[in-house]
Amino acid sequence: MKAIQFLGPKSNPQITLNPSYPDLPPPTGSQILIKVYSAGITHDEINWPEVYKTTSHIPGHDVSGVITALGPSYTGPLKVGDAVYAMLHVDRGQGQAEYVLVDGEEEEVVRKPGSLSHAQAAALPIPVLTAWEALFVHAGEESLGKKKGTRVLVTGASGAVGLILVQLARLKFGGGLDIVALASEGNFERLRELGASECVDYKVPDWEEKVGKVDVVIDMAGGEVLAKAWEVVKSPGGVIVTVADPAPAWAFGKAVPEELEMHPGVRAVYFVIGLNAEALKEVGELIDLGKIKALPVVEFPVEKALDAWEFAGQRSRNGKVVINFV
Ligand SMILES: NC(=O)c1ccc[n+]([C@@H]2O[C@H](COP(=O)([O-])OP(=O)(O)OC[C@H]3O[C@@H](n4cnc5c(N)ncnc54)[C@H](OP(=O)(O)O)[C@@H]3O)[C@@H](O)[C@H]2O)c1
Structure with a gap:
């Protein structure tokens, strides 16, 4: 699968697009597999220590996509085919890839606001x-x-x-x-x-x-x-x-x-943010009701992911930068 990766040490990371990162295994336990349609960029993440602790070095905590598989012990309300948006735990991340596994028992993932595109939704969780x-x-x-x-x-x-x-x-x-x-x-x-x-x-x-x-x-x-x-x-x-x-x-x-x-x-x-599915749900509903306006987004296709990262680091860019994987 295609994935963004930080390669090299935290002191001098190279942002790369890996076109053939190994496919993810099927979900186990209560995990949920999401096909990522769009993933948001928070540029300062390049300085966060967490991504360098994962074996993948794939950044990304904000995603929107569609559920493709549920782990055998998942008992929550979501189903295969649901459009969802999620904030992936700061220690896990790895959302800037074609697929991501999230923890169905944690408060990471809820249904996407129906009035938003995946790109608009991926801009929102953090x-x-x-x-x-x-x-x-x-x-x-x-x-x-x-x-x-x-x-x-x-x-x-x-x-x-x-x-x-x-x-x-x-x-x-x-x-x-x-x-x-x-x-x-x-x-x-x-x-x-x-x-x-x-x-x-x-x-x-x-x-x-x-x-x-x-x-x-x-x-x-x-x-x-x-x-x-x-x-x-x-x-x-x-x-x-x-x-x-x-x-x-x-x-x-x-x-x-x-x-x-x-x-x-x-x-x-x-503080460093924690997970809160209820808040994601409530704000999603407020957006669908027209009471909260979504963020302006600047979209890049995955092939231009490195340009997206560069643009996300600029001041006064007037929009949250999102990479589209679909
Ligand atoms: N601790 C956490 O859990 C957590 C969570 C989310 C975000 N953050 C951090 O919070 C910060 C904001 O995130 P964001 O996503 O909202 O960033 P953003 O979309 O890039 O917005 C940053 C804003 O700050 C303004 N700004 C930049 N430099 C400034 C300066 N020197 N003086 C005054 N204003 C300045 C910019 O205004 P102009 O564009 O007009 O220059 C822009 O409106 C980032 O540092 C991010 O890493 C931390």
Whole structure:
């Protein structure tokens, strides 16, 4: 089967298209075999350690396709022939291939939203689950939904995670939440349509002064943007949730953020997403109902997979990059 592979060491990986990677064995236990129609690219995955630990070195956690076989002990609701979309566990991945095996007992796979193409669906799982977990688990209703006029700054708002997060925040927390979107100016109109109350251009010096004080920051940009986020979040009592790569020095409990000295009483969280089939299902239904808009996608055929990876690494590309295997 055709598969994308990272070859060489993590310090200098080569992205390759293998036209004859060995076919997968039939599913065992509760595994599900999916024929992958489309797979999304998260370019930072090239720096994630997990893919280098697999024997295949096949990247890819976001897929959409059709079930071709079920393991003998699978007892869930899905059937052969169902169109599904899935987020493959961060430790397993291997979705950028013509076939992938997923674990039917884990929360990896659900039916694809019927209104979306496979390419549109493959763009969604990581952005949806990251946005969901940032809003409802790590920032939480306590911080976001408590009182009218609560302000949340969303950085990287025009990216894949940000576009979903702005919509989910507006839908779930209503008009009382003030959503400040940090993005380049060309994306302001789209962000306002999706639910942002205010838009600020991160390319303007001292953008933090335009933002003013916020209760919560949800950060998809990292680096200097995250450093400035500490200046705008309320201290004490504010919350910073970040997922941006590379992770801050204090992530994974390695240290206490040194910024806390100047900004005491701020709760700072970095997380790596987990699986959540219920969230994938619910957002899929909201998309089918027209309450959440799907992401813009830029599609490449598998033969152009290396171009797809290169394009996915560019800034301001205005769309989630997807490789089509069918
Ligand atoms: N920890 C986790 O579990 C997890 C899960 C998902 C994603 N992530 C990470 O989260 C980040 C966002 O993911 P994504 O898929 O949404 O990425 P994306 O689609 O590439 O979007 C990134 C966004 O950030 C903006 N941006 C880039 N550099 C910036 C800067 N210096 N200052 C301000 N904004 C900047 C971009 O705006 P312009 O295009 O206008 O420049 C773009 O809108 C990535 O680092 C990704 O690896 C982590």
